[in-house]
Amino acid sequence: MFRIDPAQFAPLLDKFNQQGWVLAPHFVPAALNQALLADLQQQQLQHAGVGRQQAHSINADIRRDKTAWFDGQSTAQQQYLQLMQALQQAFNRAFFLGLFDFECHYARYSQGDFYHKHLDAFRGRSNRVLTTVSYLNTVSQGGELQLFSEEGQLISSIVPTAGSLILFESERFPHQVLPAVDERYSIAGWFRRNNSLQGHIDPPN
Ligand SMILES: O=C(O)CCC(=O)C(=O)O
Ligand SMILES: [Fe+2]
Numbered sequence: 001m002f003r004i005d006p007a008q009f010a011p012l013l014d015k016f017n018q019q020g021w022v023l024a025p026h027f028v029p030a031a032l033n034q035a036l037l038a039d040l041q042q043q044q045l046q047h048a049g050v051g052r053q054q055a056h057s058i059n060a061d062i063r064r065d066k067t068a069w070f071d072g073q074s075t076a077q078q079q080y081l082q083l084m085q086a087l088q089q090a091f092n093r094a095f096f097l098g099l100f101d102f103e104c105h106y107a108r109y110s111q112g113d114f115y116h117k118h119l120d121a122f123r124g125r126s127n128r129v130l131t132t133v134s135y136l137n138t139v140s141q142g143g144e145l146q147l148f149s150e151e152g153q154l155i156s157s158i159v160p161t162a163g164s165l166i167l168f169e170s171e172r173f174p175h176q177v178l179p180a181v182d183e184r185y186s187i188a189g190w191f192r193r194n195n196s197l198q199g200h201i202d203p204p205n
Contacts, residue, residue, distance in 0.1 A: 146178065
């Protein structure tokens with residue numbers, strides 16, 4: 001049985017309020033985390049694109065991970081989406097962010113794979129508001145997520161551990177993934193606003 005108690009989000013919301021980012025070490029329950037990892041192994045992972053308009057362009061200079069967008073078919077994906085929906089509600093209630101939906105993909109970084117320093121959203125050009133990354137396994141070496149301030153100072157270097165979640169404001173924090181040593185599995189996701197961009201309502205529904 002999978003139950004979500006919104007009260008569990010209180011410390012996370014508090015920390016986010018203070019610093020605009022938060023690391024929650026045991027966010028995804030162990031059983032769900034295992035099921036997600038097994039589900040990931042069933043996916044056809046492909047070289048990731050960079051940039052929303054060029055979803056299929058391969059830019060191996062910038063990133064080397066392989067990804068698969070959620071299709072919502074498996075129970076594991078459905079439960080993860082429920083959890084993130086509850087989190088979305090909690091953020092909307094606490095901060096009036098107007099978060100409208102959530103998109104996410106599985107990612108695998110094999111030995112040597114990296115993602116150079118980047119922002120997930122640019123002011124006025126994206127409706128991504130919050131970035132989330134859930135780590136599905138614990139790595140002993142490599143693959144740290146490094147988070148930087150707007151001024152470019154290193155804020156934190158995070159070693160992925162199974163079940164942990166990092167969440168940060170997409171426009172505000174440049175970040176990078178250092179080359180993986182151990183295989184590294186994750187779910188990268190974005191809470192989005194229903195902005196009208198260049199006359200198009202995105203998402204369309
Ligand atoms: O896997 C991570 O720690 C971060 C991934 C990332 O920055 C992205 O997919 O945009
Ligand atoms: Fe990113």
